[in-house]
Amino acid sequence: MARMLPEPTPETRHFWEGCRDGELRLQRCTECKHSYFPPRAFCPKCASREVEIYKASGKGILYSYVINHRPRPDMGTEPYAIAVVQLDEGPRMMTNIVGCPQTPEALVLDMPMQVHFAKQTDDISLPLFEPAKG
Amino acid sequence: MKPKSVAVVGAAETTRLGKIPDVSVIGLHADAALNAMKDAGLKPSDIDGVATAGVSPVELAHYLGITPTYADGTSVGGCSFMLHVRHAAAAINEGLCKTVLITHGESGRSRVGAGGFGRAPSSLMGQFEMPYGVTSPPTMFTIPVLRYMKTYGVTEADLANVAVIQREWAAKNPRASFKDPITVDDVLNSPMIAWPFRMLMCCLVTDGGGALILTSAERAKDFPQKPVYILGTGESVETPMVSQMEDFTSSKAFRVSGKKAFDESGIKHADVDHLMIYDAFAHLPLYGLEDLGFVKPGEAKDFINERNTAIGGKLPLNTNGGGLSYMHSGMYGMYALQESVRQMRGTAAAQIEGAKISVSHGVGGMFAASGTVIFTNEG
Ligand SMILES: [Zn+2]
Numbered sequence: 001m002a003r004m005l006p007e008p009t010p011e012t013r014h015f016w017e018g019c020r021d022g023e024l025r026l027q028r029c030t031e032c033k034h035s036y037f038p039p040r041a042f043c044p045k046c047a048s049r050e051v052e053i054y055k056a057s058g059k060g061i062l063y064s065y066v067i068n069h070r071p072r073p074d075m076g077t078e079p080y081a082i083a084v085v086q087l088d089e090g091p092r093m094m095t096n097i098v099g100c101p102q103t104p105e106a107l108v109l110d111m112p113m114q115v116h117f118a119k120q121t122d123d124i125s126l127p128l129f130e131p132a133k134g
Numbered sequence: 135m136k137p138k139s140v141a142v143v144g145a146a147e148t149t150r151l152g153k154i155p156d157v158s159v160i161g162l163h164a165d166a167a168l169n170a171m172k173d174a175g176l177k178p179s180d181i182d183g184v185a186t187a188g189v190s191p192v193e194l195a196h197y198l199g200i201t202p203t204y205a206d207g208t209s210v211g212g213c214s215f216m217l218h219v220r221h222a223a224a225a226i227n228e229g230l231c232k233t234v235l236i237t238h239g240e241s242g243r244s245r246v247g248a249g250g251f252g253r254a255p256s257s258l259m260g261q262f263e264m265p266y267g268v269t270s271p272p273t274m275f276t277i278p279v280l281r282y283m284k285t286y287g288v289t290e291a292d293l294a295n296v297a298v299i300q301r302e303w304a305a306k307n308p309r310a311s312f313k314d315p316i317t318v319d320d321v322l323n324s325p326m327i328a329w330p331f332r333m334l335m336c337c338l339v340t341d342g343g344g345a346l347i348l349t350s351a352e353r354a355k356d357f358p359q360k361p362v363y364i365l366g367t368g369e370s371v372e373t374p375m376v377s378q379m380e381d382f383t384s385s386k387a388f389r390v391s392g393k394k395a396f397d398e399s400g401i402k403h404a405d406v407d408h409l410m411i412y413d414a415f416a417h418l419p420l421y422g423l424e425d426l427g428f429v430k431p432g433e434a435k436d437f438i439n440e441r442n443t444a445i446g447g448k449l450p451l452n453t454n455g456g457g458l459s460y461m462h463s464g465m466y467g468m469y470a471l472q473e474s475v476r477q478m479r480g481t482a483a484a485q486i487e488g489a490k491i492s493v494s495h496g497v498g499g500m501f502a503a504s505g506t507v508i509f510t511n512e513g
Contacts, residue, residue: 006261007254016261038262038378064281064382067329068273075267082266082273082328084377094263094277094377104329109284126265 001074005124012039014053019125024115026056026089037091058115059132060087067102078102085113085129099130137399138513140223141354141361144174144347145475147468148239151461152311154341158247160189160197162239162343167198170235170345175358181347183234185222187214187465194237204231210371211498212412212465215346216505219471220367222348232349239343240463246341263375271414272327272336274500278382279330279417285383286432288420290330292439294321296416297334297458299444304455306445306484311338312459335416337457337466344468346475351513362478363513365491366399368392368506376500385497387504388425392495395506396427403428407489408477409449410470412496413456419443422495423451426506445484453477453484467496471507478511 008016015038018025028035029043030050042049065083068075081102086092098116100106112132117125146169148154148162157165163186171177183204184191191205204225208217215238222234241248253259268274282288295318304310316334324334354361370390373379380386396403403426411422420434428449429437437443443451454460454473461469474492476482492509 004264005255006265007256008261009256012261038258038375064278066273066276066280066331068267068269069326069328070269070272072267072269079326079329080267082268082277084277084382092377094266094268094375096266109280 003074003120004072005120011041015039016124018055019117019127020123022117024056024058024127025053026087026091027051027053035089035091037093056087056089060085060113060129062097062107062109062111062113063092064109065097065107067104081107083107083129093127096128097130098128135223135227135364135367135398137365138363138510139351140226140348141351141363142346142475142509143349143354143357143359143361144170144176144345145472146170146173146345147472148343151309151342152340153243154241155244155246157241157341159239159241160193160247162241162341163189163194163237164197166239166343166345167235167237170347173359174347176233176347181233181235183222183225183231185218185234185236186238187218188238188240200235202231204234210503212414213467213496213498213503213505214465215467215471216367216494216496216507217369219346219348219364219507220369220505223364223367226348226350232353234348235345236348237343237345238465238468240465241341242339242463243341259375263377271500272331274376275415276328276331276417277376278379278501281382282417282420283330286435288435290322291318292435293330293335293416294318294332295439296413296419297321299438299441300413300452300456300458302445303453303484304459307455307460308483310455310460311340312455331415334458337414337462338459340461340463342461342463344472346471360479360511361513362475363510365401365508365510366395366397367508368394368398369504370394371503372501374499374502379501384431385421385425385501385504387501388421388495388497391504391506392426395493395508399508401491401508406449406491406493408453408474408486408492409451410474410492410494411451412466412470413452413458414462414466414497416458418497419451426493426495450486453482453486467498467505470494470496474507474509478509
């Protein structure tokens with residue numbers, strides 16, 4: 001079964017194009033400097049439409065998660081972590097963790113993470129995270 | 135709203151709760167509505183306001199034969215009914231209508247005439263949460279809890295104890311789905327759902343419904359039941375995406391809704407005799423106690439472990455057994471309201487002697503929305 005994938009909208013297309021091209025793209029308000037996620041064409045803090053897209057570091061920490069023991073049919077048969085990463089730039093995003101056992105012992109809160117783009121189709125690569133190296 | 139200006143004059147749940155494969159969703163709404171109308175001594179032609187979630191107020195009004203001058207279809211998940219109470223009180227005070235019927239019905243278990251669970255892949259949840267394998271509420275509502283546990287030193291046993299104490303209350307309630315005593319070990323040995331959540335930390339899945347009828351306090355004295363007055367109400371919403379909550383250790387929607395209700399009512403926390411906190415999962419009473427201001431952040435686990443919310447404790451909590459042991463059709467808020475009304479009428483299975491003020495606090499979605507209603511039986 002193919003994995004459930006996002007359908008980009010005009011407001012989010014830049015984000016998914018970034019993932020396809022190997023860049024984690026965030027948005028930032030040029031008035032109040034607030035970085036935010038998910039994408040939208042204005043600043044949710046001050047309502048300014050003066051916002052810019054920029055390439056984020058792709059680094060963050062493991063903020064919280066659960067380990068789903070009842071896998072969704074499109075997610076295989078083994079338990080997997082549904083995680084939230086806090087990016088160095090501030091915003092948090094939901095993701096999966098790769099390159100690491102899906103156990104409470106291996107998944108330690110606040111551990112440094114880095115983005116890993118997992119290609120799904122020619123259009124969609126999902127931003128997953130793995131424990132940071134070095 | 136002005137405290138005590140509006141009262142509940144009809145309240146009832148569906149005739150049966152649990153497994154009801156022979157009744158559809160709209161049929162459950164109707165069964166609860168008919169029971170509440172009987173309780174209030176009213177006919178459909180006496181009702182001029184309707185509110186509901188799950189089905190549309192149009193469907194409800196048509197099905198019951200009501201021609202309303204006020205219709206509210208606010209649908210923000212399980213606490214929708216707390217918001218309906220708040221809106222109905224405002225509508226009655228503003229003269230939009232005189233008598234409002236609020237209904238809930240859900241075929242959570244049997245799925246008779248029920249819709250599916252899903253999000254469009256182009257929605258925010260569809261793009262930024264669903265691709266990571268969230269399934270049902272046990273994989274979303276639970277997302278913040280590890281951060282909460284790390285921040286305040288809460289253990290899996292602390293979470294389990296919430297379920298244990300709820301079960302003690304359920305044992306006193308003949309209508310509760312599960313009444314057999316459980317221990318912390320039983321909870322920690324129950325099947326893993328989404329670590330750290332075990333099956334006994336998750337709500338039941340049942341069929342059922344409930345309905346309330348509200349009118350002005352002035353008219354309420356002419357009804358057969360003892361009126362239950364509304365002292366204060368609050369509501370708020372935060373985000374449809376649990377991953378975007380501002381603070382994983384506290385719900386902003388809870389804090390805003392709770393403060394509004396307490397401010398409006400003019401009461402202090404020490405005045406509260408009875409409390410309902412929507413417990414779809416074992417962590418919610420912890421968040422609720424803290425975000426409503428009954429205890430300080432991080433203190434809820436000790437407050438519960440010291441049995442303050444248990445039978446004989448100073449703040450009886452979820453006295454029907456809660457969503458964990460009583461019943462949970464999907465949008466549990468109506469059942470919390472029903473138990474508050476029963477406590478204020480003096481007719482609850484686990485009645486709190488002399489209780490005068492009850493707080494009913496609900497959540498919608500996965501920490502997405504919140505509604506709070508404060509009741510009193512003193513006019
Ligand atoms: Zn801004």
